[in-house]
Structures are given as C-alpha cells and as structure tokens.
Amino acid sequence: MENTQYKLAAWPAIVHAKCPRCRRGDLFANSMYGFKGQVMNKTCPHCGLVYEREPGYFYVAMFVSYALNVAEMVTLAVAISVLTGSSNPWLYCGIILSVAVVLSPFNFRYSRVVLLHWLTPGLHYHPEMSKDNL
Numbered sequence: 001m002e003n004t005q006y007k008l009a010a011w012p013a014i015v016h017a018k019c020p021r022c023r024r025g026d027l028f029a030n031s032m033y034g035f036k037g038q039v040m041n042k043t044c045p046h047c048g049l050v051y052e053r054e055p056g057y058f059y060v061a062m063f064v065s066y067a068l069n070v071a072e073m074v075t076l077a078v079a080i081s082v083l084t085g086s087s088n089p090w091l092y093c094g095i096i097l098s099v100a101v102v103l104s105p106f107n108f109r110y111s112r113v114v115l116l117h118w119l120t121p122g123l124h125y126h127p128e129m130s131k132d133n134l
C-alpha cells in the first residue's frame with residue numbers, strides 16, 4: 001500500500017534512460033548528441049546502484065546494439081526499395097551507412113538501457129527506492 005505511492009512507470013524511465021532499480025537517477029551524465037561523447041554515471045545518483053554489474057558487463061550491450069543496427073538497416077532498405085524502386089546499390093549503401101552513423105549515439109545509449117532494464121537477471125524495479133529521501 002505504501003509502495004504504490006512511489007511507483008513510477010517503466011516506459012518513461014526507459015525513454016529517458018533512468019536507473020532500472022529506482023527509475024529516478026540518470027544512467028548518463030550528458031546528452032545523447034554532444035561533442036564530448038556520452039558519459040555514463042558509474043553509480044545511480046539517486047539510489048547508488050552500480051551500473052556496471054561486473055567488469056566488462058557492457059560488452060553484452062554490443063549484441064543489443066547489433067540487433068538494433070540490423071533492425072534499422074533492414075527497415076531502411078525496405079523503405080528505400082518501396083519508396084524509390086531503385087536497384088542501385090550505391091543509393092542503398094549511401095543512405096543506410098549515413099543513417100547508421102547518425103543513429104550510432106542512439107544505439108549506444110539504448111543498447112545499455114535495454115540491457116539494464118530487460119536483459120539483466122536479478123535487477124528489478126524497487127518502488128521503495130523511488131522515494132525522494134532514501
């Protein structure tokens with residue numbers, strides 16, 4: 001009963017790249033598109049969760065990033081084919097690789113978000129951690 005008062009929804013926490021345990025603290029210290037690259041917080045600024053669960057934990061995010069890339073590229077290839085009807089491989093390569101470069105910060109960030117929110121065993125949301133004063 002007391003916990004429901006602090007319960008935060010999952011999707012806004014995922015979209016805004018928040019901590020998977022408290023859904024309050026930011027995973028990243030700066031914005032997605034910037035000149036300094038993306039800086040990830042070592043621990044949650046709200047609940048203190050250590051984001052890198054074990055040494056090299058974020059190597060697993062590469063597999064998620066790979067899946068995101070494939071999904072984007074296949075979608076784009078089908079869209080180019082449907083919209084232009086072209087069979088020129090340079091058109092496909094040019095557009096797909098340009099979009100892959102533009103989306104790489106997005107893939108970097110959300111591969112880690114997906115890994116922490118859905119693919120990490122034993123890491124779940126704790127509504128009592130969402131309180132203002134821990």
Ligand SMILES: [Zn+2]
Nearest residue numbers: 019022044047
């Ligand atoms: Zn947290």
